[in-house]
Amino acid sequence: MTADIPSQEIGTPIPQNVSHAVSVTLPTWEATVGYEEGESWVTSKMNSGYPRFFIHSKIGELSKNVESKYGRDGEKSIIFPSYKVAKRCREFIKLRSKKPVRILQLSTPPPSNDFEKSSVIQSTIGVVFFSEEDFPIAKQYWQHSGEGISSRMAEYVLRELFENEKKDKDRFRSRTKQELQAERIQKKSPSISASFRSSSLSQNEEVEKEFNTFIEQKYGRVLDLKFAKEAKRALKRRICGKVDKSKNQEEEMEKAKRGKNLSENDVFLYPTGMASIFNAHQICLGISDTPKKSVCFGFPYVDTLNILKKFGPGVHFLGFGDDQSLDQLEKDLRSGEKDIMALFCECPSNPLLKTPNLKKIRALADEFNFLVVVDETVGNYLNIGVLPYSDIVVSSLTKVFSGDSNVMGGSLILNPLSQHYNEMKTYLDDEYEDLFWAEDALYLERNSRDFEVRSHKINQTSLDVVDLLVNHPLISQVFYPSLLESKKYYDELKTPQGGYGGLISFVFHKPEHAKSFFNHVLLHKGPSLGTNFTLACPYAVLAHYQELEEVEKWGVDQNIVRISIGLEEKDELLATINSALDIAAAQN
Template identity: 45%
Template structure:
């Protein structure tokens, strides 16, 4: 299995890769410490933590054209509304007044543009701010997932350099001509005049998608691609599909619930944005109250619940005793907005008791939001227990580690369904970039078959690790003490997933194993190839003692198992385990 150098993209030579190689324990610590020998080699990184070079290049050009000095930076968002939301966050978090400006870039309405642009409606809102306030803006980018995707930035940057993307003019400006009416995304202008201008010819002839399976997809197929992705999430589309024809009506009894419709599924730029938007919608749809964060959470989920709205009640252990305490609070009259949990959790693979949680929610009026990213709807069915299900499509749904995406699924039988639906109709902005949708649709065609394969491989790797003397603990739904909670939601024929974590008896053994393992090593999970990470070091480096207080060993290794041949994987893990046998502090 190939090994990658420090800072190399994973997959290698992939312009929009989602992961980056940190192949040694020392490199992971160096990354967290900001050491130059690591940072200078970083060609990319996980997109919410490491702003893509193509986004930075576009932002720099915007600062050059519209900025007020060399000490400015720009952060790019898909809409003015989101840019304004970023500013509101900064104003709440900063004690000082920050001099900022929003530049909204749109297609120049006075110029002829190629017909393909009707399907993507390119626009970018840039927030220009003093460079020394960047940490505040970076927080918003990381937590919310609201930033532009690298493909949107790349596409719009080309338009900007060709003079086709300009600053939006005030409504009274004589430059603007009347625009067509109709649906925001797929409205076909009444007429499009073509010219022989070089910029236009270049745009029309540019290759919008990478080749795969020997063909290119036409960007005009994005509407059907969106429908196909939604139906795969619904579980009613299990194979390939012809995007040139309209899909038939969807079965309304998918995912174990009745009255389910395709438009109950919303696609977003990334999984964290799905969580962020769900929280935002709940705050608007219901009386703003504290939420509940249950179980050891993915880092930014907790930050979202803490930093937006009235805050949250945090149960980091996610144990039955925590539900006992919560029930006491509820009986004493405390009220909550929503209950947020993962199923299974990351990185402990723990599973809360969704049956009990559902009963409490029904009795005490709070919404249940379940993140099914790790479980996946192939292995589990949590929708009957939830009001909202969220997921990161970036992970195993895509598998190829080259595109971001997220989803929100409403339970049509939830008591909050009508209120949430109405709020989404007025508040939800569809900002998922068309090219990203096309990649996601193509990547997800064999999703179910891949799940079956990684399930089998993960169980085989668990068996290897469980029998070795250096390993002190394995975290996997099949072996965890809360397995009955998983089984209560397990789909017929489903498995236990492709993610597991392990703890070694000594830190030196964990380091020896990680440095020796011949897999890709970097952030993210759910890739088609096995990906190993010292997860707690990467996600909680500044709060290792806090993580330990939640029962999370700082030296835990998280393993996202891929599609490799099972015997090959077992050999790789056995070889790495040999390196632990002579390691000690």
């Protein structure tokens, strides 16, 4: 297997040889089914997987160490990045089980001197202990909320708490000459922060100077933990449409992607995209006088619906997400329906790529006083502008914003023009925890620097792939924002330089052709989307295997294939797809 050909071996991380890879190879239709059914010929080879569904080896190792040292007989554990999150998991379990549940809080030591700040950071984890039989319940919370500990954080905590138990005692005895020299310099010279204070700089000027230092050094290869705060600030600026400030730019410029009223203080970072959705729902519940059901408008990604179902009063599911659904919602509202707290939707939806009529949704929300939460992951803010029609915008930064498929992340944006803004901001001021692990933030910042260039290329290539699929005789339907009836709503949101994104779903006339195509196409095959490489999956089988007949009622064909377009050369990608189509056609 050459380096240029995607691995077709079950369980291979995607990207290969990346210890924190987000995706994993399921190279055939049969392997995907085998994975869903728990067949050993597949599961025994799965050494990695999508992080919210698969417990990473470092997380598993940390759990075993914690259980061995602190656990009781018959207990299992699951680990979260804070005590507050662990409490939420405990309550979730207690509502579904009568067996004992307890929490242990553990912390790693802080850096002992300035030299250590590059590689040492104090961190706290919340460990939930429960009966072994309740592990499936705890795992539900992990998956749905997206608030589980990241694999990089687990790796760090494992090293600090268990692999380096003697570190604190030996730290001063084993200092290097470089550390000793650094200590002598610190004694002779004031610290950087002290220097700032002595020169009478304001607090804002101090922060700005530190940020500029980060920007000047950000193209280095070393990921320095002491720059995590600056990396997060750079991410927030990028998300809200600001250009990074460097020595070549005297003034920051706005890209007009988000609007002049948005500031980085309205952007909140989370460990995963699902955590941002989960916390958006928590905001809606938290600011409501009386929590009510939410509306799920359109067929969404599986865990979005699970969040709305399992946390709070429940959900009104309008799975088609079309004009008729919106007309019915309006009719119900005008007939006195008052049990609506918020409306959640994707723009466009995954996997059917429908675009909701956000203008009408916004008008109804204003008239009947409910919040609008829009997941823009598939569209992305370079292509569409959904903020004016939303109270909250959420996104998975794991996808095209990162591209490299080696880090998880999510964002939540409050619309400063929302009539609910003050309530939402007050809630987050009290409740928000920054749980985005420092090293993950550094990776994501580095990955996302060329986001705009990558997004543009993906848009262009996708149009050619769509043309190929639309005109192929084996294919009965192609789902893409520019092809559907809801294109008119997408075009209302499209930015001047925006495109229609990189996600394409399609259905074959015959199921056997879908399976043959998928088995023979030489692409990366596994969960996730928005990667820098083209990634394919049999979506319904992978995401809804236990409910295939149910999802078909909402227009999701059991044999639908989804492709997320990457950065390959267009002609090579078209040839790869065409070759697999030819093989499928030959098997009539």
